[in-house]
Amino acid sequence: MDLPQDDPAGRLSLEQRMVCAIRRVQKNGGNFALLLIRPRYCLVSQITRGVVMHPGLIRQIYDRLLPLVRRIDSVALLNGQNIALLAEDVKGTGAALSLARRLHALLDSPFSAMAERGAIDSDMGVALYPLHGLTPTDLIANAKAALLQTTRPGGTDMELYNPASPSVVTTDRGFSGAELMAAIHHDELFLHYQPQAHLPDESICGVEALLRWQHPRHGLLYPQQFFPSARLHGVLLSLEAWALRHACMNFASWPPQVTAGMHLGINVSPAFLCDAAFPLLLDAVIGESALLPCLIRLEINAEDLVLQPIEWVSRMPAIRQLGVGIVLDHVDDLALVPKLLRMLKPGIIKLDMDIFVGEDPALVHGAIADLNEWAGQYGARLMAKNVEQVSQLAYVMDSGIGEGQGTLFYPPLPAVAVYALRNR
Known part of the structure; x- marks a missing residue:
């Protein structure tokens, strides 16, 4: 299993896998979940695309995830900062949140990168097909929205996509x-x-x-x-x-x-x-x-x-x-x-x-x-x-x-x- 980057080819790779997952659900039923993981307080290095996680740390995070990643699942690195886990055959929202909690527990301990060490925590945004989107583009966007919700007042370090959570304007517009x-x-x-x-x-x-x-x-x-x-x-x-x-x-x-x-x-x-x-x-x-x-x-x-x-x-x-x-x-x-x-x-x-x-x-x-x-x-x-x-x-x-x-x-x-x- 590879860890594709979020360059155009990498993003297509993740989206293509999501298209395949959608076809399997349409044929066989069920759900799949997209989990976006954003490590916090991690060591970083500067490269031409900006601030990203140290490659050694990426490898360690990936190794931590392996016990919960099955052969049918996919992992990708987005924007050099967020890790995406495409988890297939997830039995509803409860199972997706349970998986997110287990992932969080695996990541919640000290890491080392090169000769340095640093403790990290992680935020997670979760979206499910078909509940939270019918296309790969919608699912990725909604998982990102859930991840953003972790930073807002009242947010936790693990959020399920909620269309009511973003700042929906509630003021009447004065229509005739x-x-x-x-x-x-x-x-x-x-x-x-x-x-x-x-x-x-x-x-x-x-x-x-x-x-x-x-x-x-x-x-x-x-x-x-x-x-x-x-x-x-x-x-x-x-x-x-x-x-x-x-x-x-x-x-x-x-x-x-x-x-x-x-x-x-x-x-x-x-x-x-x-x-x-x-x-x-x-x-x-x-x-x-x-x-x-x-x-x-x-x-x-x-x-x-x-x-x-x-x-x-x-x-x-x-x-x-x-x-x-x-x-x-x-x-x-x-x-x-x-x-x-x-x-x-x-x-x-x-x-x-x-x-x-x-x-x-x-x-x-x-x-x-x-x-x-x-x-x-x-x-x-x-x-x-x-x-x-x-x-x-x-x-x-x-x-x-x-x-x-x-x-x-x-x-x-x-x-x-x-x-x-x-x-x-």
């Missing part, structure tokens, strides 16, 4: 009502789907449809960048109606082997629930798509419910009669839960795991136990949301929560990537 309606009429809107995982095996049990806007000037926009304008100009319900219809029609068109055992989550605002036409629209969409109503889950933001006038409660009987599921989404204030459980009677409560970051583990376990008890009294069960750190996953697994969603499992994906995951 005409611009927003044009997005609908000019086919500028589209949907991504974030898989939801059954635990503990992380198999996909459903997807949440997420609205995106490919703006002709501003590029990719997320809902938080245009929903405030839509609400201001009275266009929000039109956007939600578009998302509801297209999510159901798209899901109904997916092959049966993809959707088997899956449900479809769709975000619905309390304002949409309060609209007298909503039950009629939902009924029409169910009929048009021919989806079984029990496969549809309406996900309703807990905080928005509290702020919205109480009239949404009167709409719930007509909605329930259609046979769809109800999800209490984005629960980040546990004090609100008992009241909302009584009023909404959801089947699922999505607990936002972000609220537990940095908290005492005993308090976290106690809070989740209380929430489980409340949910059980109303026939509901918990789903963990925004699971993005290994520590959050530990809380989820220890608490016996049966479903999870977050970039630690799967990021939002185009439909074709969901197909690839389900067919692996």
Whole structure:
């Protein structure tokens, strides 16, 4: 096994190996992982391309990696500074992170280079095919983005690619009502789907449809960048109606082997629930798509419910009669839960795991136990949301929560990537 440099030929060598790995996954199923390793505090020497690792140190790092590198794997040196490991047949994100931890342990001890010695540490960025990219170029870029995340506040020395981690602009851009309606009429809107995982095996049990806007000037926009304008100009319900219809029609068109055992989550605002036409629209969409109503889950933001006038409660009987599921989404204030459980009677409560970051583990376990008890009294069960750190996953697994969603499992994906995951 060679250690190609990241000159044009070397980069092509790594990309060609990734192309071969992609073909094997497409044929046989499975995943592969790309791990970028950046040694820190290492000895360096100057050559014409800039500051790079000492050749003797490169050899020692490579020798350290050998116990975990199989014949089917590939190793390359990128930019003279980062080491890339292409690990094939990796069983999901948990296995990729476990491999990264073992690599980190192997590198976390003193090295010697020539006659000198120096202790090094390492940062790692991890991206998986097909979760985090469908081409070698995308996977390399996203592994680099994960590596960059290790240097940001809150980052650790080992990061899985998270499309939400880079500095996504969340400020509304002040669009006019005409611009927003044009997005609908000019086919500028589209949907991504974030898989939801059954635990503990992380198999996909459903997807949440997420609205995106490919703006002709501003590029990719997320809902938080245009929903405030839509609400201001009275266009929000039109956007939600578009998302509801297209999510159901798209899901109904997916092959049966993809959707088997899956449900479809769709975000619905309390304002949409309060609209007298909503039950009629939902009924029409169910009929048009021919989806079984029990496969549809309406996900309703807990905080928005509290702020919205109480009239949404009167709409719930007509909605329930259609046979769809109800999800209490984005629960980040546990004090609100008992009241909302009584009023909404959801089947699922999505607990936002972000609220537990940095908290005492005993308090976290106690809070989740209380929430489980409340949910059980109303026939509901918990789903963990925004699971993005290994520590959050530990809380989820220890608490016996049966479903999870977050970039630690799967990021939002185009439909074709969901197909690839389900067919692996």
